[in-house]
Amino acid sequence: MADRILHADEADLSSGLVHAVLEGSRAAFAAIRANALRSALTALGIIIGVAAVIAVVAIMQGLSRNIVAQLDDLGSDTVTLRAWTSTEQTLLGTGNRIDYNDFLALQGRVPGVLDMTAQMQAYSFGSGVSHGRNTTQTQVIGTDSSYQNVVRVYPERGRFLTASDDERRRRVAVLGASVVDKLEIPGDPIGQFVRIGSEWFRVIGVAERRGSLFGMDQDNYVIAPFSTMRSLNGERVERNIEIMFRPAGTERLPAIQQQMGQILRARHRVAEGEPDPFEFVTAERIREQFDAIIRGVTLVAGGVVGISLIVGGIGIMNIMLVSVTERTREIGIVKALGATPRFILVQFLIEAVVLSLFGGLVGLLLGWGLAALLALFIPGMSGAAVPVWAMMLALGFTSLIGIVFGLAPAVKASRLHPIDALRYE
Secondary structure (H helix, E strand, O other), X not given: OHHHHHHHHHHHHHHHXXXXXXXXXXXXXXXXXXXXXXXXXXXXXXXXXXXXXXXHHHHHHHHHHHHHHHHHHHOOOXXXXXXXXXXXXXXXXXXXXXXXXXXXXXXXXXXXXXEEEEEEEEEEEEEEEEEOOEEEEEEEEEEOXXXXXXXXXXXXXXXXXXXXXXXXXXXXXXXXXXXHHHHOOOXXXXXXXXXXXXXXXXXXXXXXXXXXXXXXXXXXXXXXEHHHHXXXXXXXXXXXXXXXXXXXXXXXXXXXXXXXXXXXXXXXXXXXXXXXXXXXXXXXXXXXXXHHHHHHHHHHHHHHHHHHHHHHHHHHHHHHHHHHHHOHHHHHHHHHOOOOHHHHHHHHHHHHHHHHHHHXXXXXXXXXXXXXXXXXXXXXXXXXXXXXXXXXXXXXXXXXXXXXXXXXXXXXXXOOOHHHHHOOO
């Protein structure tokens, strides 16, 4: 019997709460419609806050998606082995290097490597390449014929370097598409001569255009035989190089790295326990680094602009408190007609949540549009992307703001005494 009474009381309580929510929602929407302009202005802070957060997240996610696509275009199976110097060594004025003899020691000795090549930055972007009266600044890479297969650089016109070019130290060059454009070489550039520094090179090929990566021109380079650039720089001076290779499969990469590491540590006489003087750089590692950077920037920027959401919530609380004061007589009449404090509490709480959600939805659309507009002015960016989690988080957070900042006015309204409220002028 007692259990039956308890269940009946719980059912009455649930039905009463549902009724209060439904009636409170109806009354809240009626109050918002009656004061449409004030309601819109009240939600303005939320609109601006959500729009700013969504715009920042959309731009960052768009950049992340763009970076992943461009890294995939570079080839996710290309691994670069390069020298690594610790901060302590740099402060002491020392540095590690990988030289051509290291490349020869690794070449053909590590199973599971499909192709391997060495590249030397013979000249940086400060180097001048000229043809006729035109000069452009570019980078000059010294490498061999395997570079084509490892990095996937293919000629659009002419041919790439051959083993014979490297063996005979021929002064030939493959130009990037941007170099050809900037030098304004008339007619077919194949067979014509360009000057790199003080030396003349015959153009044997023009590489396919690859576009930009992270805003940097990928076609602004000149490729020449490794032996030629090595002899021009002085063979007695061993320059730092990078070794690039393609593993037979990603599952074999750890074993390849371990074997290469053992060979290089032995060659450089690295004591046990000391860090490697080299590092392996993969497309996956670069992607992870950029993802970490973008996540950090997104969190910081989102947190900064998210402060405006708190300001918008305070604005809602202030307007709701004013609304309680203005509608004191109305609250007194409703209470005199039998409305319970719970009904009044739910009505004002729902009104605050609806205002917040309204601001969140408008801010979501506005932020999306703003991000799409900004994406048009960012070089190399295909478009902004708003993830589902960002939309759900924005709407959920605005609802929470409505509940938190609407609670105080709602409680104040529910506690008004009917007689005092009716006598309010």
